[in-house]
Amino acid sequence: MKKTFIFSMFALMTLFVLGGGTVFAQNQAVLPNAGLTPESNFYFLDKFGEALREFFTFNPEGKAHLQITFASERIAEIKVILETKGVEAKGLEVAQSRLQANLANAATIVVDQKAKGKDVSQLAKELDDEFDAPKTALEEAFEAEERALEAQEKELKGKILEARRVGDTAQAESLMQQLGQIKAQKELLELKEEEAEDALEQEEERLEEEMEAKEEAEKAIREAEKEKQEILDEAAEEDVTVPAEAFGKFDSLLAQARAALAAGNFQEAKRLAKQAEKNLDSVEEAVEDLEDAKEKEEELKEEQEEKEREAKEEQEEKLKEEAEKDAKRLEKEQEKAEDDARKAEERLREVGNEEEDN
Structure with a gap:
């Protein structure tokens, strides 16, 4: 019995030391298996396993890479929680907090x-590059949840119109409450996404500060280009x-950034690229306003059509x-006319009979 227990514990420790497998999703960033999430009562085993893996990693570079691996697992947990429990799940806050801690630990080691x-410039670049794919996966997870909520919202609006059409006030009121919750x-999802972005950006900047100036500038330009494409893709979806x-x-700022990069002025190139990316905030807000306006216009159109149909x-x-x-x-008039005609005929007969008698 004792040997069996020791063997089981060794197997469990080995499982957590080696870590989970990797999930490959078509057209999506690669993430490790989420395994246990903060929603599980056994999540402490996940923490215990990571502590063991860290304990058996002896050099600083390995520990730093391990923190990025842990951060990727946090993102996998966030993805699973959003898909299965939604944005209001308590475990989401835990996973996000641990994600920030993992990145902070990696930056601190550097x-x-x-x-x-x-010289940590190469290590910083490796860590930064290693986190690119999980970061993209995190963005995709939030976007997928947003699309799911929008689909529910659209479905509820359709049901509300139908309930109003048939005059089911109670059902319409119930659906309106559900719509408010959505x-x-x-x-809340937007708030969580912003919090995650801010936290990641803060820790990424700590890593980028240790990279070579040229690599920093090149990355800043890539990030700006990527952000623009994301705005275009989201707009196309809507x-x-x-x-x-x-x-x-x-475009003007990014062109200046590329020119500065080509001229070897890496700090200026990075500054201009960051400024260009910041400029996209106003573009994104304008696109969102336009999306909201079009959605409102569509809602009013549907409501008007419904009113016209009801009228x-x-x-x-x-x-x-x-x-x-x-x-x-x-x-009734016909019946009366028939009755009058019948009476008239009877009277006519009566009159005829009276004349014969005379």
Whole structure:
């Protein structure tokens, strides 16, 4: 029994030391298997396993890479939680907090090694590059949840219109409450996404500070280009066309950044690229405003069509009622006319009989 217990514990430790497998999703960034998430009562085993893996990693470079691996696992956990529990799940906060801690630990290791006189530029670049794919996966996870909530929102709006059409006030009220909850979840999701972005950016900047100046500038330009493409892709999904002039300032700044990079002025290139990316915030806000306006326009159009249909049905019902009344009136008049004709015939016969008698 004792040997069995020891063997089981060794197997468990080995499992956590070696870590989980990697999940490959078509057209998506690669993430490790999420394994246990903060939603599980056994999540402490995940923490225990990571502590063991860190304990058995002896050099600083390995420990730094391990923190990026842990950060990737946090993102996998966030993805699973969003897909299965939604944005209101308590475990989401835990996973996000640990994600930031993992990145902070990696950056701290790099800074500490630099303080000891070591050249850490290559290590910083490796860590930064290694985190690119998981970071993209995190963005995709939030976007997927946003699309799912938007689909639910659209479905509920359709059901509300149908409930109103048939005059089911109670059902319409219930659906309106559900719609309010979905909208609240969308707002919370946006807040969580912003918090994650800010936290990641803060720790990434610590790593980038230790990279070579040229690599920093090149990365800043790539990030700006990527951000622009994401805005275009999101707009296309919502059937919104972004005019080229909307990116006028951005394109100008990025062109200057590329020119500075080519001239060897790496700090200026990075500054201009960061400024260009910052400029996209206003473009993104304008696109979102346009999306909201188009959505509102579509809602009003649907509501107007529904009102017109209801009015038409009411008019048809009214005409039908009037026609039925006219039919009944004519039927009564016809009956009266027939009765009058019958009485007239009878009277005519009576008159004829009276003349014969005379």
